Amino acid sequence: MIETRGLRKSFVSRQGREKKTVEAVRGVDLDVAEGEIFGFLGPNGAGKTTTLRMLATLIEPDDGSATIAGADLRADPGEVRRRIGYVAQGGSTWDDSTAREELVLQARLYGASKSDALARAARVLDGFQLSDYADRKCKTYSGGQRRRVDIALGIIHEPKVVFLDEPTTGLDPQSRAHMWDEIRRLRAEGMTVFITTHYLDEADALCDRISIMDNGEIVASGTPTDLKREISGDVVRVGLPMEAVAAAAQALNTYKIETYDDSVRLYVEDGAVAIPQILRALDAADVPLGTIELHRPSLDDVFLTKTGRSLRES
Amino acid sequence: MKLLRDTSLIFNRQMQLLLRNPVWILVGVFQPVMYLLLFAPLLKPALQVQSNAAAYEIFVPGLLVLLAIFGGLFQGFGLIAELRAGVIERSRVTPVSRLALLLGRSLRDVVSLIAQAVIITLLALLFDLRVFIGDLLLAYLMLALISLMTSAVSYGVALAVKSEDALAPLMNTVAQPVLLLSGILLPLTYAPGWLQGIADYNPFSWAVNGTRALFRGDLGAPDVWQGLLIMAVLAVLAVAWSARMFARSVR
Ligand SMILES: Nc1ncnc2c1ncn2[C@@H]1O[C@H](COP(=O)(O)OP(=O)(O)OP(=O)(O)O)[C@@H](O)[C@H]1O
Ligand SMILES: [Mg+2]
Numbered sequence: 001m002i003e004t005r006g007l008r009k010s011f012v013s014r015q016g017r018e019k020k021t022v023e024a025v026r027g028v029d030l031d032v033a034e035g036e037i038f039g040f041l042g043p044n045g046a047g048k049t050t051t052l053r054m055l056a057t058l059i060e061p062d063d064g065s066a067t068i069a070g071a072d073l074r075a076d077p078g079e080v081r082r083r084i085g086y087v088a089q090g091g092s093t094w095d096d097s098t099a100r101e102e103l104v105l106q107a108r109l110y111g112a113s114k115s116d117a118l119a120r121a122a123r124v125l126d127g128f129q130l131s132d133y134a135d136r137k138c139k140t141y142s143g144g145q146r147r148r149v150d151i152a153l154g155i156i157h158e159p160k161v162v163f164l165d166e167p168t169t170g171l172d173p174q175s176r177a178h179m180w181d182e183i184r185r186l187r188a189e190g191m192t193v194f195i196t197t198h199y200l201d202e203a204d205a206l207c208d209r210i211s212i213m214d215n216g217e218i219v220a221s222g223t224p225t226d227l228k229r230e231i232s233g234d235v236v237r238v239g240l241p242m243e244a245v246a247a248a249a250q251a252l253n254t255y256k257i258e259t260y261d262d263s264v265r266l267y268v269e270d271g272a273v274a275i276p277q278i279l280r281a282l283d284a285a286d287v288p289l290g291t292i293e294l295h296r297p298s299l300d301d302v303f304l305t306k307t308g309r310s311l312r313e314s
Numbered sequence: 315m316k317l318l319r320d321t322s323l324i325f326n327r328q329m330q331l332l333l334r335n336p337v338w339i340l341v342g343v344f345q346p347v348m349y350l351l352l353f354a355p356l357l358k359p360a361l362q363v364q365s366n367a368a369a370y371e372i373f374v375p376g377l378l379v380l381l382a383i384f385g386g387l388f389q390g391f392g393l394i395a396e397l398r399a400g401v402i403e404r405s406r407v408t409p410v411s412r413l414a415l416l417l418g419r420s421l422r423d424v425v426s427l428i429a430q431a432v433i434i435t436l437l438a439l440l441f442d443l444r445v446f447i448g449d450l451l452l453a454y455l456m457l458a459l460i461s462l463m464t465s466a467v468s469y470g471v472a473l474a475v476k477s478e479d480a481l482a483p484l485m486n487t488v489a490q491p492v493l494l495l496s497g498i499l500l501p502l503t504y505a506p507g508w509l510q511g512i513a514d515y516n517p518f519s520w521a522v523n524g525t526r527a528l529f530r531g532d533l534g535a536p537d538v539w540q541g542l543l544i545m546a547v548l549a550v551l552a553v554a555w556s557a558r559m560f561a562r563s564v565r
Pocket of ligand 2: 048049050089165
């Protein structure tokens with residue numbers, strides 16, 4: 001649904017007399033399949049917004065190519081515009097307009113007739129549970145309500161692909177959970193959803209596949225599960241009485257294992273599969289068992305391995 | 315036609331928002347009305363004319379042109395607010411015509427200017443100004459062209475600089491000499507030759523002369539068509555340039 005090759009963009013910014021070139025995006029390849037929620041995870045300044053703005057036809061790439069929903073970004077940006085929706089990071093509503101007015105205008109800018117635009121507006125207002133405030137000025141909305149209006153504006157014309165730039169930043173946990181549901185609903189309606197985020201849990205829970213971006217480059221791509229498995233697999237820590245450690249190590253010698261004073265650590269592909277086997281092996285060897293813990297690597301571990309920094313710190 | 319349809323969509327929205335706070339139109343005419351009430355009475359002796367009506371014939375057109383220039387040049391501020399709110403970016407991802415994004419806004423500015431011009435003209439009628447309706451409509455056309463041009467320029471510059479802090483001094487720097495060198499407030503009849511020479515290169519000076527001729531009832535004066543033609547050409551150029559700014563990347 002989205003395919004990019006070697007997308008690049010640099011900005012020249014002036015600081016006093018000096019000109020500085022910022023290479024915001026340096027050669028991005030992406031393949032997003034139809035009907036998936038694709039996540040772009042990266043710290044501030046990674047180049048997520050710049051990439052999205054290029055794909056949304058707002059800025060022209062310096063180099064590279066992209067096909068979006070079958071339309072060529074460089075050759076036919078007009079057709080790309082018709083097929084996509086885009087929700088900017090900073091919002092897009094006007095204080096003195098109401099949600100309904102904004103939605104009707106947006107639908108009409110996409111070519112809908114007046115009656116069609118009104119019907120569409122009513123439908124998405126309903127879908128995003130905004131009907132109660134639809135005729136109030138946008139400046140009176142809460143942050144979460146306003147963000148929902150932004151997203152409703154991005155999908156009012158039922159695009160094939162929608163780009164959501166940090167849809168949940170600044171929302172409280174409950175509104176975030178709601179927003180995740182809304183986004184899953186868009187996928188259920190057949191849309192391909194491309195979101196950016198710097199929340200690890202969001203990338204993990206919401207996205208079918210992600211690309212991790214740092215410093216203008218993609219450092220890893222895949223499903224969250226695969227990415228985590230790829231770096232280290234799961235760790236199972238078995239807590240034991242001190243005198244049982246040696247026996248346990250003997251019983252589990254088919255695993256990659258490290259022994260400690262009061263425990264052993266096993267490095268396994270998939271902890272959920274390994275734990276019953278481990279228990280059986282220990283049981284068979286009559287090793288008394290204390291505790292058992294499963295540690296699954298987080299996306300932060302992935303980020304750390306790929307960039308040498310923790311996403312939480314950067 | 316798509317351009318027409320898109321332009322009317324943008325125009326209608328902008329008008330709707332303007333009419334939601336019509337007080338801004340009144341705020342806009344406040345200053346010129348003050349000039350009309352407090353400054354114009356000094357003019358009869360200064361201009362050495364016979365009657366108040368004759369003084370107003372010279373002063374009112376200048377005042378209207380002034381209003382058109384300044385009213386237009388400062389429209390960019392509203393656009394910067396829209397840029398900041400993300401409204402422009404939201405429009406730019408749709409297939410809407412980029413020219414319509416500009417024209418819809420500039421036409422609103424033209425309409426609000428003409429509304430202000432009507433208020434001022436009506437007030438001036440109370441002071442014995444007399445002007446034929448046909449001439450007046452042509453004068454309004456001149457004002458419309460001026461305001462179309464200045465507001466388009468202002469939008470283009472606003473898109474280029476993207477900040478109020480840069481726009482304000484820029485517009486003032488442009489507007490002040492234009493104002494002083496056009497004989498807008500007082501005709502340059504008594505000005506020294508070099509000043510008149512400079513004014514000949516100021517397009518607004520031609521516009522003012524044309525508008526004054528219309529208020530005099532001198533429809534046949536070359537000033538009229540020359541002024542209209544110069545303003546029309548400049549308005550087209552300004553609109554073309556500014557529409558390109560809308561099409562280019564923003565932010
Ligand atoms: N118009 C611009 N002019 C100059 N530099 C820019 C411009 N837009 C972006 N940049 C720079 O490009 C880099 C990438 O910015 P971008 O907004 O794409 O990051 P991001 O991943 O979206 O970050 P965030 O999570 O903070 O939104 C940054 O260093 C930024 O300062
Ligand atoms: Mg961003």
